Amino acid sequence: MTDSSASLDQWLERLMHQHHAAIDLGLERVAEVARRLGLLDQPLAPRVISVAGTNGKGSTVAMIDACAQACGLSSVCYTSPHLLRYNERVRVNGLEASDAELVAAFERIERARLAEPAVSLSYFETGTLAAALIIRQQSPDIAILEVGLGGRLDAVNIFDADVAVVTTIALDHADYLGTDISVIGREKAGIMRAGGAAVLGSRTLPDSVAEYAEQLGVRVVAALGTTFDYHTSSGQFDWHGIAAKGQPLRLEQLAQPQLPLDNAASALQALVLAGIEPDQAQVSQAFEALTLAGRMQRIGRWCLDVAHNPHAAGWVARKLANGPVPQGRIALLAMLGDKDANSVVSELAPVIDGWVCATIEGDRGRSAASLAERVIAGGGQVMFEAHSVADALVWIDKNEALADWEVLVCGSFVTVAAALEWLNKRSQGVDG
The missing domain is CATH 3.40.1190.10 (Mur-like, catalytic domain)
Known part of the structure; x- marks a missing residue:
């Protein structure tokens, strides 16, 4: 019925x-x-x-x-x-x-x-x-x-x-x-x-x-x-x-x-x-x-892209490399466990000055610590390991030393969705 x-x-x-x-x-x-x-x-x-x-x-x-x-x-x-x-x-x-x-x-x-x-x-x-x-x-x-x-x-x-x-x-x-x-x-x-x-x-x-x-x-x-x-x-x-x-x-x-x-x-x-x-x-x-949510979508200093594999990450890196040079650029990265994190990090590394890694929970999720290991192995600087995408966003937002830095949010649809929800609440004055 x-x-x-x-x-x-x-x-x-x-x-x-x-x-x-x-x-x-x-x-x-x-x-x-x-x-x-x-x-x-x-x-x-x-x-x-x-x-x-x-x-x-x-x-x-x-x-x-x-x-x-x-x-x-x-x-x-x-x-x-x-x-x-x-x-x-x-x-x-x-x-x-x-x-x-x-x-x-x-x-x-x-x-x-x-x-x-x-x-x-x-x-x-x-x-x-x-x-x-x-x-x-x-x-x-x-x-x-x-x-x-x-x-x-x-x-x-x-x-x-x-x-x-x-x-x-x-x-x-x-x-x-x-x-x-x-x-x-x-x-x-x-x-x-x-x-x-x-x-x-x-x-x-x-x-x-x-x-x-x-x-x-x-x-x-x-x-x-x-x-x-x-x-x-x-x-x-x-x-x-x-x-x-x-x-x-x-x-x-x-x-x-x-x-x-x-x-x-x-x-x-x-x-x-x-x-x-x-x-x-x-x-x-x-x-x-034409605009497409989650595809090089810019909201103030935040740039959101659902790139979750090396091919897509490479395209994002080329777009950033050919654009204006910011004071600094952070990558907020959160990925699913079945994706090629090593290669994604490698593709993005030339345009990233610091990394914030976040955990995605669930059966297919991946921990921030696991991502951080891959970033460090590739020579990158991990600034913070967050329990969630929302926690990562809050940490970046409250860090005054990074106030003028651009933030790339990427790694999965889940990552970008969480960021959009947080940014929407923030714009409405709701505590994220």
């Missing part, structure tokens, strides 16, 4: 514990419930773009969405994880889905999964189906889906994509995806469809990605650095690629977004292959106005 009076928070708490594993890759169970809901009877939307990769997925989705809206199209995006509110995961024309929309979707899914024979679904699988139900209800011109983990066996992959984007391939989630880059590439390429289009959004993807596309019979494969590319000049960038029918296409003097340009170029190529050709003014309008 479903509880029609349950709030969104109550539903989310229930979903966290209803399945035996937090991550359970495979499509059979989620596809069965999707069939019961009628979600596989027809395409999810007139245009569907799916985005997989190790880093840059959220940025790419956000830029595709912003450009689509600038072209006057209606859109629904599905992304994960969220920072402060679950509602962030489903955005309708740029606005978060309401509690009522999400609860109504969860109630429908619960009835469908409990029909005989009952099917067990994970938190992410249920959320993916909820997003799909909202997409169907909204009937947008375009749906943009971010793959959660991997690609081939991710719940998002029950829906066919007209355009599949693979942003980057790097080592991450090794417990689920392994450590063979070629195998990881093939798994993420699994979101491609025969007869569809694919965008390869990195210059250093393993050969397995393009090989899979060829074996599958993907109609159009656009690769960064060959089929499409960009170059920058005077704070703007020029882009060239191919249109949906294969003819060359150029967009010049575009405003640069505050997000990786490889992802911006890939977003444009994906949108064009979906049959949408924005002009220079529309792209610049979209990129100038």
